[in-house]
Amino acid sequence: xxxxxxxxxHGVMAADSKCVFGDTFFPCDKIFRLPDGSLLAVAGxxxxxxxxxxxxxxxxxPDLLPPPASDDIPDPEFSAILLNxxxxxxxxxxxxxxxxxxxxxxxxxxxxxxxxHLMDGDSPEEAVRKAIRVDNNSGLPVQMMSLKVEK
Numbered sequence: 001x002x003x004x005x006x007x008x009x010h011g012v013m014a015a016d017s018k019c020v021f022g023d024t025f026f027p028c029d030k031i032f033r034l035p036d037g038s039l040l041a042v043a044g045x046x047x048x049x050x051x052x053x054x055x056x057x058x059x060x061x062p063d064l065l066p067p068p069a070s071d072d073i074p075d076p077e078f079s080a081i082l083l084n085x086x087x088x089x090x091x092x093x094x095x096x097x098x099x100x101x102x103x104x105x106x107x108x109x110x111x112x113x114x115x116x117h118l119m120d121g122d123s124p125e126e127a128v129r130k131a132i133r134v135d136n137n138s139g140l141p142v143q144m145m146s147l148k149v150e151k
Contacts, residue, residue, distance in 0.1 A: 002030060002043040003110030003131045003138040005117075005124035006083045008103035011147040013039045013083050014124035016110065016132055018139030031145045035059050038084035039145050043108035048078035048093060065095045079107045083147060110135035 001020075006013040019028035031041045032053055040056050042049040055065055080091040088100040090107065104124075106114035110131035117127035125144045132138045 001077065001137045002108035003106065003114050003128050003135055004030060004041040004043055004081055004108050005106040005111075005114040005127045005131075006039070006041070006081050006088055006104065007118060007124050008083065008088050010123055011083075012124045012144060013041055013081070014128045014142055014144045015041050016108075016128055016138035017141055017143050018137070020137065025139070027139075027141065029143065031143055032057060033145060034084075036084070037147060038082055039147060040080060040082050041107075042078070042080045043111075044078035044093075049080075052078070052080060052091070052095065063097075081105060081107050085147070106131070108135075109137040 002016055004015040013031050015030040017027040017030065018025055031039060034040055034056055040053065042053055078093040082089040088103060088105055089097045090100055090105060091097045104118045106118060106127065113134050114127040114131035117130045118124065122130065125142055128142050132140060
């Protein structure tokens, strides 16, 4: 599926770029800069990720997002991570969020190896790069974005 890592301390989010479509795969963007400068990344099935990203890009706050209709998707796969001036937040398939008080987290099929590397002091970019080595669902190149500093 994917590997995404973020750190409040570094002010950075990193993600692999491998998208799988049927029997093929290709590079794609997984990190998006929202209008307020926040960073958003998503992992999972397109019927969940696309509406979430589109609505967040329009400036709709997460608490106002309607949960997706899951009738069409028997086994929903969706998670998202948001890094902004207020911290780090994760979202599940109901679009509900939880603040991550540790200041670092990783999601996707390579999320746990990446989180382990973050906990060992690696940057998000290096954590994703290392997790890709053990996760067939993630691939190079690694994308990285930094939070914009407000002046």
